[in-house]
């Protein structure tokens with residue numbers, strides 16, 4: 449299975465800054481077998497960065513941070529995943545910032561996962577418990593609820609097109625005071641997610657669905673996170689905005705794989 453290194457730039461960098469940043473990455477990142485690198489810039493930067501990547505014949509993929517689940521229509525201000533075909537290969541769905549700041553529900557996320565699959569864009573479905581939920585011993589229930597809330601209509605064939613990202617909400621943005629998750633805690637949650645997948649979709653899906661970890665990943669902890677059993681990559685926020693850090697994490701991934 450590939451190792452996925454995905455940088456989520458969130459609402460940072462102008463189009464010009466995004467392009468300069470990508471130029472830096474292109475100079476430093478060499479493709480490596482088995483490592484899939486994707487960046488999720490803001491929606492307005494997807495198109496120019498796509499052109500830049502094509503010109504450089506780069507294998508770096510683009511990921512959208514958001515989209516609306518309908519394909520076309522009278523939805524002023526929205527962008528559909530259909531309109532992103534050919535631009536983005538991946539789509540982040542269910543990020544905790546979308547759930548908690550923008551009120552996205554499991555019903556919305558179910559429609560988004562279906563829309564991404566319908567449009568041949570790989571969904572990266574984010575799930576994770578809040579600090580309170582963890583303290584009240586509800587982690588397993590929340591993971592199950594968020595997983596099947598978004599996947600309830602995904603059949604045994606389409607589940608093979610889905611990537612899961614485990615992102616404990618309390619571990620996101622350590623620069624803003626979040627805690628770092630311990631590898632053992634992550635391992636336990638990943639095991640749980642795989643056992644839920646096994647119950648519904650069987651052993652093969654449970655073993656072969658890529659599961660990424662996200663939450664304050666940086667070059668100091670990425671090596672440890674990448675060696676947690678069952679972790680197939682990283683979803684990186686803050687550190688992906690620092691080119692040296694992002695490149696260091698990719699280099700670590702190469703080392704862990706070799």
Ligand code: PGA
Pocket residue numbers: 456615619620621622662663664665683684685686687
């Ligand atoms: P962080 O963000 O790496 O800044 O914690 C991760 C995420 O929100 O996906």
